[in-house]
Amino acid sequence: MSLTILPAQTLAIVRALLTALPDPDAGSIALARTREPQLTKPPGSLGRLEELAAWIAGWQGRHPAGMRNPRVHVFAGNHGVAALGVSAFPAEVTAQMVLNYDHGGAAINQICQAFGIQLGVTALELDRPTRPFTEGPAMEEEEVLAAFNAGLTLDLSGADCLCLGEMGIGNTTSAAALSLALFGGTAEDWTGPGTGVTGSALETKIGVVRDGVAKHAEEATDGLDLLRRLGGRELAAIAGAIVAARLSRVPVVLDGFIVCSAAACLKAITPNALDHCLLAHASREPGHRRLAQALEMAPLLDLGLALGEGSGAALAVPLLQAACQCHRGMATFAEAGVSDKE
Amino acid sequence: MSLTILPAQTLAIVRALLTALPDPDAGSIALARTREPQLTKPPGSLGRLEELAAWIAGWQGRHPAGMRNPRVHVFAGNHGVAALGVSAFPAEVTAQMVLNYDHGGAAINQICQAFGIQLGVTALELDRPTRPFTEGPAMEEEEVLAAFNAGLTLDLSGADCLCLGEMGIGNTTSAAALSLALFGGTAEDWTGPGTGVTGSALETKIGVVRDGVAKHAEEATDGLDLLRRLGGRELAAIAGAIVAARLSRVPVVLDGFIVCSAAACLKAITPNALDHCLLAHASREPGHRRLAQALEMAPLLDLGLALGEGSGAALAVPLLQAACQCHRGMATFAEAGVSDKE
Numbered sequence: 001m002s003l004t005i006l007p008a009q010t011l012a013i014v015r016a017l018l019t020a021l022p023d024p025d026a027g028s029i030a031l032a033r034t035r036e037p038q039l040t041k042p043p044g045s046l047g048r049l050e051e052l053a054a055w056i057a058g059w060q061g062r063h064p065a066g067m068r069n070p071r072v073h074v075f076a077g078n079h080g081v082a083a084l085g086v087s088a089f090p091a092e093v094t095a096q097m098v099l100n101y102d103h104g105g106a107a108i109n110q111i112c113q114a115f116g117i118q119l120g121v122t123a124l125e126l127d128r129p130t131r132p133f134t135e136g137p138a139m140e141e142e143e144v145l146a147a148f149n150a151g152l153t154l155d156l157s158g159a160d161c162l163c164l165g166e167m168g169i170g171n172t173t174s175a176a177a178l179s180l181a182l183f184g185g186t187a188e189d190w191t192g193p194g195t196g197v198t199g200s201a202l203e204t205k206i207g208v209v210r211d212g213v214a215k216h217a218e219e220a221t222d223g224l225d226l227l228r229r230l231g232g233r234e235l236a237a238i239a240g241a242i243v244a245a246r247l248s249r250v251p252v253v254l255d256g257f258i259v260c261s262a263a264a265c266l267k268a269i270t271p272n273a274l275d276h277c278l279l280a281h282a283s284r285e286p287g288h289r290r291l292a293q294a295l296e297m298a299p300l301l302d303l304g305l306a307l308g309e310g311s312g313a314a315l316a317v318p319l320l321q322a323a324c325q326c327h328r329g330m331a332t333f334a335e336a337g338v339s340d341k342e
Numbered sequence: 343m344s345l346t347i348l349p350a351q352t353l354a355i356v357r358a359l360l361t362a363l364p365d366p367d368a369g370s371i372a373l374a375r376t377r378e379p380q381l382t383k384p385p386g387s388l389g390r391l392e393e394l395a396a397w398i399a400g401w402q403g404r405h406p407a408g409m410r411n412p413r414v415h416v417f418a419g420n421h422g423v424a425a426l427g428v429s430a431f432p433a434e435v436t437a438q439m440v441l442n443y444d445h446g447g448a449a450i451n452q453i454c455q456a457f458g459i460q461l462g463v464t465a466l467e468l469d470r471p472t473r474p475f476t477e478g479p480a481m482e483e484e485e486v487l488a489a490f491n492a493g494l495t496l497d498l499s500g501a502d503c504l505c506l507g508e509m510g511i512g513n514t515t516s517a518a519a520l521s522l523a524l525f526g527g528t529a530e531d532w533t534g535p536g537t538g539v540t541g542s543a544l545e546t547k548i549g550v551v552r553d554g555v556a557k558h559a560e561e562a563t564d565g566l567d568l569l570r571r572l573g574g575r576e577l578a579a580i581a582g583a584i585v586a587a588r589l590s591r592v593p594v595v596l597d598g599f600i601v602c603s604a605a606a607c608l609k610a611i612t613p614n615a616l617d618h619c620l621l622a623h624a625s626r627e628p629g630h631r632r633l634a635q636a637l638e639m640a641p642l643l644d645l646g647l648a649l650g651e652g653s654g655a656a657l658a659v660p661l662l663q664a665a666c667q668c669h670r671g672m673a674t675f676a677e678a679g680v681s682d683k684e
Contacts, residue, residue: 040442041449042430042537046653047626047646088384088683096680100382105673107383114667115660195384196683284389302644303661304389311388318457318660319645325456331447338438341430341538 007149011141011224014148014243018270021246024058031063038332042341046326048300049319052278053327056320059251059276060160064328067160067321072112072310073120073241074101074165075151077233080132081212082170086205088196091129091169097309098123098167108165108309115317117163122150124233133177133212137229139236144224147233151240156248161320163253163280164241165310166234166262169195175261176209176287177230181217182264183294186210190287192257193306223268235262242266242277252277253320254297255313256305257288264295281305281312350491353483353566356585360612363588366400373405380674384683388668390642391661394620395669398662401593401618402502406670409663414454414505414652415462415496415583416443419489419575421512422474423554428515428547430538433471436511439651440465443509449649450507453656459505464492466575475519475554479571481578486566489575493582498590503662505595505622506583507652508576508604511537517603518551518629519572523559524606525636528552532629534599535648565610577604584608584619594619595662596639597655598647599630606637623647623654 008014032054037043044050056065076098082091100106101121104113112119124147130138139147156162168174172194179190187210197205216229227236239262245252254260254277266273274295281301282289292299300319305312333340350356374396379385386392398407418440424433442448443463446455454461466489472480481489498504510516514536521532529552539547558571569578581604587594596602596619608615616637623643624631634641642661647654675682 039449040439040447041649045537045626045647045649046449047648049645049647090681093681096678097382100673100678100680103673103678105382105671105678107381107388107668107672110667110671111664113671114663195387284386300645303391303642305387305391306389307383307387315661315664319657321456322453322657325452326449329446329452329455330449331442331445336438336442336445336447338442339432339435 007153008145011145014224015269017243018266018273021270021273025061028057028061028063029054032057032327036327039330040333040336040338049323049326052320052323056251056324059249061249065324067324069158069160070117070163070317071120071159071161072108072117072163072165072314073154074108074167074310075122075124075234075237076126076167077124078126078129079168079170079174079232080129081173081208084132084204084208085201086173086197086208087169087194089169094167094169095126106309107307107311108314111311111314115314117314117317122237124150124237130232133230134208134215138231139228141228144228144236147236148240151237152244154241154244156244156250159250161251161253162241162245163310163313163317164238164259165255165308165313166238166258167309168232168234171232171234171258172285173205173208174230174232174235175258177212178226178261178265179287179291180209180213181220181226181230182268189290192286223265227265231262238262239266246276253280253313253316255280255310256283256308257285257291258308260288260291260295264291267295280316283312350487350494353487356490356566357611359585360608360615363612363615367403370399370403370405371396374399374669377669381672382675382678382680391665391668394662394665398593398666401591403591407666409502409666411500411502412459412505412659413462413501413503414450414459414507414656416450416507416509416652417464417466417493417576417579418468418509419466420468420471421510421516421574422471422480423515423550424471424512426474426546426550427543428539428550429511429536431511433511436509437468439509448651449653450651450656453653457656457659459656459659464579466492466579472574475572476550476557480573481570483570486570486578489578490582493579494586496583496586498586498592501592503593503595504583504587505652505655505659506580506601507597507650507655508580508600509651510574510576513574513576513600514627515547515550516572516574516577517600519554520568520603520607521629521633522551522555523562523568523572524610531632534628565607569607573604580604581608588618595622595655595658597622597652598625598650599627599633600650602630602633602637606633609637622658625654
């Protein structure tokens with residue numbers, strides 16, 4: 001099932017959309033739960049793969065669920081705060097990495113090739129970085145809306161899941177600021193090395209996060225407004241893509257700290273907004289683990305990744321494929337002539 | 343590089359083999375460590391995948407390492423202790439599940455199909471269960487040697503890795519007994535639900551483990567002798583296959599509690615015997631986590647599995663493939679024209 005999505009005209013329409021998100025298909029979940037205990041294995045012995053098979057069926061709205069056409073989409077944006085010395089890499093790396101994706105040279109290209117995943121990349125006005133959020137809102141309403149729409153209008157036809165990734169020098173600073181504004185604590189709690197800042201550069205980054213949140217938190221009206229003030233174009237597009245996937249019955253695989261901070265803005269508005277999303281991994285970035293707890297999401301993988309570009313989400317795809325294949329393909333006790341539990 | 347393996351004639355030859363195991367190839371590891379920091383990503387950002395790429399190169403003895411031909415091999419055996427009421431399933435399920443593997447109906451068939459892994463299964467004299475180890479040694483020397491040789495002579499030509507799995511009703515009882523004998527503690531520490539025993543059946547199982555270890559621990563001479571006394575044919579074959587893989591330069595992926603307990607018997611003789619093995623996952627079986635700690639191995643996955651048949655090992659294969667593909671296929675900073683860290 002796929003719905004036609006009209007691009008949102010204002011953030012008010014986005015807010016309205018978020019109050020009317022579809023639920024999972026109870027019938028598909030029930031079919032999965034009926035089939036699972038008949039399969040030739042001790043009850044529960046496939047652990048999280050069993051939950052995944054039912055969860056995917058519910059959100060795809062079909063049983064048995066399928067995972068032949070996984071997708072990764074990477075959104076890239078540039079951040080004004082990058083000029084404040086918050087990253088270990090210069091801002092031009094965002095555009096250079098987009099070229100690297102186009103030429104097939106990045107980690108996400110290799111992972112997608114290894115697993116047969118279709119990769120898409122959208123670069124969002126890289127020559128127009130957002131305003132440094134220490135000076136004012138990162139984006140005007142029309143800017144955040146345009147970026148959100150880039151995700152909301154993503155073509156998801158035929159997709160069995162959507163793995164979301166990002167590239168944007170400076171964007172762990174946005175993720176830390178959003179997390180602090182949404183969940184409280186201190187700037188130190190949420191601010192980490194990102195691509196590798198340490199020492200005085202890390203102190204600078206912490207200060208930028210603290211100052212930015214202090215400037216905006218009181219005036220901000222909700223999660224989407226925080227996304228406008230402290231986020232970036234790629235974060236807004238990711239939020240839009242999460243909504244698009246929900247409307248298109250495509251389960252979402254969330255990646256690291258930045259993707260989760262964008263997702264958190266939606267959940268701040270509608271508590272069930274991320275029910276069709278699972279968390280692929282716990283990254284090395286300390287804020288990500290804290291954010292996963294705040295979102296009450298249990299990561300599938302814990303591999304010490306800190307790369308972004310959807311790499312952790314893509315690495316979880318084979319687990320989803322295995323879950324679907326086991327659920328669909330295994331023989332039942334009756335079919336195989338295997339004695340059930342005594 | 344591949345050595346011709348002469349079937350071991352006595353356990354003494356196996357012991358001698360274990361004192362002369364080859365080391366990893368330092369040159370291949372050095373090449374991996376030189377290439378890794380040149381790739382277009384922040385240093386260390388692929389986490390455990392970076393370690394894996396170097397580790398696989400070392401044990402395959404080539405750089406870049408490859409992972410196009412992963413293998414799973416499942417060994418099946420029957421256990422005399424199954425008659426003592428230690429399992430939730432009847433002993434005939436071992437043979438029934440081997441038929442299920444042959445017909446493609448088990449979980450491991452689905453995972454191998456999903457990931458393109460070649461699956462092999464060896465059933466070891468299923469009509470001759472081992473002696474209950476509460477009565478005497480599970481196997482005579484010629485029996486354990488024949489089973490060990492079934493693994494030692496496994497054809498590994500062309501294999502890029504070997505995932506080891508097992509099937510054998512009653513074999514978590516063997517695994518618990520071996521772990522208790524090797525690492526100490528109490529029978530309760532190591533004995534868990536296996537396929538799902540609880541209550542008085544679990545008490546029975548704990549008693550069998552305690553009595554078996556009390557009967558043999560003092561007389562046992564080393565890890566291989568413990569494997570003979572408390573193990574089973576599939577455990578001995580797994581130990582043999584681990585040695586075969588080392589001699590054939592094939593990295594090994596260990597699965598759950600039973601596979602690890604067989605592996606632990608080798609490490610008890612030669613501390614570096616498992617250096618070419620990695621631990622795929624931490625299972626739901628409580629003894630497995632404890633055993634992983636005793637073996638000083640960090641699992642790649644933690645999915646609440648408790649199935650055996652190599653399922654957890656096979657689920658880790660895509661991570662190895664991604665590690666190899668990223669290391670081999672990614673562009674360097676120079677090739678991609680991406681600015682390196684400032």
